[in-house]
Amino acid sequence: MSIVTLFIQTNATGAGAGSLDPNQAAVDLAIAANGDTGLGLNAAVGNRQQVTYARTLAGPPPVRVDTLVNTNFSPDYGAGPQAVPVVVLPVLANFVLNDGTSILAVGGTALPPQGTGLPGDVLNNTNDCLVIYDTTQNNGAGYCTARAGTGGTLDLATPNAVILYHELSHAFRTVNNASLALSLICNPASPEENAAITDENDLRTQIAAAMGVPAVLRDPNIHCGAVCGGGGGGGGGSCCIIASVASRSPMSAEVQTLRALRDQFLRRTEVGFAFFRQLFHDYYSFSPQVCTAMSREPSLPGLVLEGYVRPLIAVLQLMRDLALDACRDADLGRRFLQEHADPAASEAQLALLQQVERLWSGEELPPPGPAREVAELIRRHACTSEHVQWALVAPVRIYSQALAAHLCGESPSVIGRALRIAIDQWSERFPIDPVWAALPAQELEAELQTLETVLLRTAKARNSFRRRLLKRFGDLPAIRAVLCAARPTVGARS
Amino acid sequence: MNEQDPAASAERPQPLKGSVKSLTATERGMQVVLRLQNPNARAMHYIADVRGMDYDPATRKLTVRLTDEGRVLIPSAVQVQPTFRFVDPGSEAEIRLDLPQSIVRLGAPLPTGEVTLEEHRIADAEEVEIDVAWADTPYYEDTRPSARQDMPAARWQQGKSRVSYKARPR
Numbered sequence: 001m002s003i004v005t006l007f008i009q010t011n012a013t014g015a016g017a018g019s020l021d022p023n024q025a026a027v028d029l030a031i032a033a034n035g036d037t038g039l040g041l042n043a044a045v046g047n048r049q050q051v052t053y054a055r056t057l058a059g060p061p062p063v064r065v066d067t068l069v070n071t072n073f074s075p076d077y078g079a080g081p082q083a084v085p086v087v088v089l090p091v092l093a094n095f096v097l098n099d100g101t102s103i104l105a106v107g108g109t110a111l112p113p114q115g116t117g118l119p120g121d122v123l124n125n126t127n128d129c130l131v132i133y134d135t136t137q138n139n140g141a142g143y144c145t146a147r148a149g150t151g152g153t154l155d156l157a158t159p160n161a162v163i164l165y166h167e168l169s170h171a172f173r174t175v176n177n178a179s180l181a182l183s184l185i186c187n188p189a190s191p192e193e194n195a196a197i198t199d200e201n202d203l204r205t206q207i208a209a210a211m212g213v214p215a216v217l218r219d220p221n222i223h224c225g226a227v228c229g230g231g232g233g234g235g236g237g238s239c240c241i242i243a244s245v246a247s248r249s250p251m252s253a254e255v256q257t258l259r260a261l262r263d264q265f266l267r268r269t270e271v272g273f274a275f276f277r278q279l280f281h282d283y284y285s286f287s288p289q290v291c292t293a294m295s296r297e298p299s300l301p302g303l304v305l306e307g308y309v310r311p312l313i314a315v316l317q318l319m320r321d322l323a324l325d326a327c328r329d330a331d332l333g334r335r336f337l338q339e340h341a342d343p344a345a346s347e348a349q350l351a352l353l354q355q356v357e358r359l360w361s362g363e364e365l366p367p368p369g370p371a372r373e374v375a376e377l378i379r380r381h382a383c384t385s386e387h388v389q390w391a392l393v394a395p396v397r398i399y400s401q402a403l404a405a406h407l408c409g410e411s412p413s414v415i416g417r418a419l420r421i422a423i424d425q426w427s428e429r430f431p432i433d434p435v436w437a438a439l440p441a442q443e444l445e446a447e448l449q450t451l452e453t454v455l456l457r458t459a460k461a462r463n464s465f466r467r468r469l470l471k472r473f474g475d476l477p478a479i480r481a482v483l484c485a486a487r488p489t490v491g492a493r494s
Numbered sequence: 495m496n497e498q499d500p501a502a503s504a505e506r507p508q509p510l511k512g513s514v515k516s517l518t519a520t521e522r523g524m525q526v527v528l529r530l531q532n533p534n535a536r537a538m539h540y541i542a543d544v545r546g547m548d549y550d551p552a553t554r555k556l557t558v559r560l561t562d563e564g565r566v567l568i569p570s571a572v573q574v575q576p577t578f579r580f581v582d583p584g585s586e587a588e589i590r591l592d593l594p595q596s597i598v599r600l601g602a603p604l605p606t607g608e609v610t611l612e613e614h615r616i617a618d619a620e621e622v623e624i625d626v627a628w629a630d631t632p633y634y635e636d637t638r639p640s641a642r643q644d645m646p647a648a649r650w651q652q653g654k655s656r657v658s659y660k661a662r663p664r
Contacts, residue, residue: 012598012611019598019611047608087609094594099566100546100559107571120568126603133571143572163571170569179569184645185635186573196569225572227543273638280631281505288537288580 004050005175006069009089011047018092022049024135024160025090031161032061032168034206039065048087060202061165068168068175075177077116084113086171087128088164093136098123107143107225108133108163110170118174119182129174131167135160142228146219148201152187154226156218161207162200169199186224193223271447274435279387286381290374297370307352308396314339315399319423323454333416336402346407353400360393386431394429398422428461432472441478448482507630508533510540510581512657515588517622523594524617526558528624528657530589532581540628541647542589543577547597549614556619558591561627561654562645576647578633591624622659627651 008026012019026041029051033039038054053069055062074081089095095103099122103109111130112118124130137143137160147156158166170192173179180191189197197220208215294300314336321327321335340346358364359371362379366372382388401422405415430451439447448466456462466483473479515527532538546559562576581587593616601612629652636649 009609012613019613046604046606047610089609091598094596095598096547097566097568098600099564100548100557101565101568102544102546105545105562105565105574106568107574109568109570111568120566123566123568123600125600126609127607128609130600130609138574143574145572158572166571167569182567182569184567184643186575186646187635192569223570223573225574227574227577270638273636276634277631280634284539284631285536288582292582 004083005071005073005085006051006065007048007085007087008041008051009048009087010044019095021090021092021135025088025164028090028135028161028164029065029088031207032165032203033057033065034059034062034210036062059206060199061206064165064168064172064199064202068172073175075175077113077118077177079115082113082127084175085128086168086175087126087130089130089132090135090164091132093134093139095132095134097132098125103132103134104138104227107138107158108167110167110174112174112179116174118179129171131164131171133160133163133167138227143225144228145225146187146222148217148219150219152219152222152224154224155228156216157228158218158225159207162203165203166196166200169196172199187222189221189223194220197223269447269450270435270439270443271433271451274433275387275431278431278433279391282381282385282388283392286377289377293370293373293377300371300374303352303356306349307356311349311353311396311399311403312392315395318419319395322420322423323457326457329416329420330411330413331416332419333412333414336415336419337406337412340403340406343407346403350400350403350407353396353403357397357400390426390429390431394426398426424458424461427455427457428464428468430455430465432469436469436479437473437476439478441481444478444482507536507538507652509653510538510626510628510655512624512626512655514622514624514657514659517659517661519617520592523592523596526591526593526622526624526659528589528591528626529586530581530626530655531586532583534630535583536630537580537582538628538630539578539580539632540626541576541651542579544591544593545576547593547616549597549616549619551614554618554620556616556622558593558622558624560591561625561651562647563625563627563651563654565645565648567643567645576627576633580632620661622661624657624659626655626657628653628655 008022008029009020010022030036030039033053033055034057036053036055036057038056040052042050042052051069053066055066068086073084075084076082091103093104097103097109109120109132111120111124111132113127113129114121114124143158143163144154145156145158146152146154170179173192173195180195182192183190186193188194197218201215201217201220204217205215294304318332318336322332327335340349355364359366359375360378360382362375366375382393398419402415402419405418410418436444436447451465452462456465469479470483474483511531511533513529513531515529517524517526530540541560541562544558544560545562546565548557548559549555560576579587579589595617596613596615598611598613601610604610627647627650629650633647633650635646642649
């Protein structure tokens with residue numbers, strides 16, 4: 001039986017000449033085969049050319065290309081085995097999928113045959129597996145993906161051959177009816193995308209070896225990407241806008257730390273998500289204007305960075321340490337003091353903290369200008385938001401008090417104890433959002449347990465929060481059922 | 495954004511108001527300058543790049559989507575994030591959209607089952623509709639586990655503004 005598996009679409013029947021770039025596809029396949037001279041093309045039949053391959057080289061990409069070229073795939077998607085050729089469509093930047101999606105939004109795709117029930121089959125009106133990829137590198141701008149080991153920095157270029165090979169990885173599992181779970185979330189990447197990125201890294205390694213340079217790999221856990229050189233990258237790119245302006249970069253260590261705290265520690269539950277939605281709503285009612293004003297007054301970013309952003313990060317990290325490590329008072333105090341070995345610098349920082357506090361509380365109104373605009377914006381918007389006060393203002397006050405205690409000569413254990421008590425008192429004032437009222441009893445119990453694990457460390461804090469919740473929503477059966485049921489003994493971590 | 499959440503509908507912002515300032519032919523296609531006006535007392539965030547296009551050759555109507563609404567989940571090389579921008583309260587912004595002369599998409603297959611393509615000259619459009627997704631907070635990916643099948647940026651958007659433009663008959 002002749003093998004009919006991998007084809008390149010060469011003729012754009014129905015579209016104008018120049019709508020496809022089959023030469024580019026041939027080059028990209030040759031790169032995947034590591035330049036193996038055993039790779040070839042049969043004469044065109046109809047609108048396509050069949051790829052042939054008598055492999056002479058080893059390595060994962062040549063072996064994968066060999067398998068795709070020299071296997072008759074006949075997967076059974078539920079209606080009996082069917083032959084499924086893979087057809088490569090090397091398209092240009094003006095290609096749109098049949099749901100209207102521009103190819104530039106994805107770089108490339110592998111559409112399973114119609115009627116298979118696999119993700120994307122509704123966009124394919126043929127019985128072939130269609131590998132469609134943009135050969136223009138997003139009109140020349142390039143696709144940037146997450147470089148491994150950077151925590152998500154989107155600065156890794158994705159050449160055409162890599163895009164094609166990534167899609168052939170999807171196609172390989174499609175024609176073997178072995179596709180993995182796919183999801184809409186790009187970070188963390190779904191199992192299917194993780195597998196394709198892992199395969200893609202084989203080709204990146206092969207290309208680097210051929211060029212005699214160290215391989216730079218893509219993070220298999222992050223499928224998000226951006227147009228290189230700006231433009232995209234909105235995935236969290238707008239996080240912590242004041243911190244971004246104050247530290248002069250959305251990629252600064254300060255912003256990355258806030259982002260990690262938010263996404264890894266706080267925002268995974270319904271209650272956490274609802275809290276952050278309200279916080280964002282309140283925070284972004286004034287922060288863009290604050291940033292505009294800050295950009296007009298050169299002294300403001302430094303003041304905000306030292307007198308607000310860095311203290312906020314430091315105290316949030318202490319809170320995380322306390323929750324995860326359950327460290328003792330003296331250890332907590334020592335962790336705080338690590339940043340304050342220089343008394344003069346500590347004095348200066350306390351002065352800045354107090355200056356920012358006066359500015360924000362309206363105690364000290366600056367002369368007309370950007371600083372006054374900032375002060376007025378914050379008094380009007382931040383001071384009236386329970387969420388902003390709790391998450392972004394109260395923690396800095398805790399920090400400020402600890403710093404004042406340090407400058408009064410208090411010991412690490414005294415400072416640590418004061419910090420612990422202040423943090424526990426702060427935690428029990430966690431804002432109660434309407435989402436609590438919408439949760440069924442079982443979910444409510446789970447949310448409460450999560451909150452008590454990560455935030456409400458002491459029995460006092462837990463009881464106080466439960467009382468507030470009962471007072472607010474005690475007329476709801478689910479709330480009553482959970483809060484008034486006999487409770488197991490609360491851990492005596494306090 | 496989840497419309498069922500009480501917090502989400504508490505203070506619904508006014509939509510961005512949009513208008514086409516100019517639509518001109520360029521060497522590579524068309525350039526649209528879109529003006530967006532924010533009538534709210536807070537900054538409004540929006541998607542500023544083309545995520546998709548539809549063209550109806552019968553009516554010569556081109557729809558340009560600055561939204562991920564309606565997109566289907568597919569395996570892909572990169573999940574390119576939209577470009578997000580914001581307009582200050584009570585202010586206006588202009589964005590430039592570069593569109594190709596034509597779009598190409600899959601056509602009906604040949605009787606042999608082979609793929610065909612179809613090309614549409616969108617430069618001939620008599621009506622252009624531009625949908626712009628907006629929300630009153632910046633985009634954050636929803637990190638909760640969910641069975642929902644809409645794209646993350648479609649979940650983020652609180653609404654979309656539709657801007658219509660009638661091109662001169664050709």
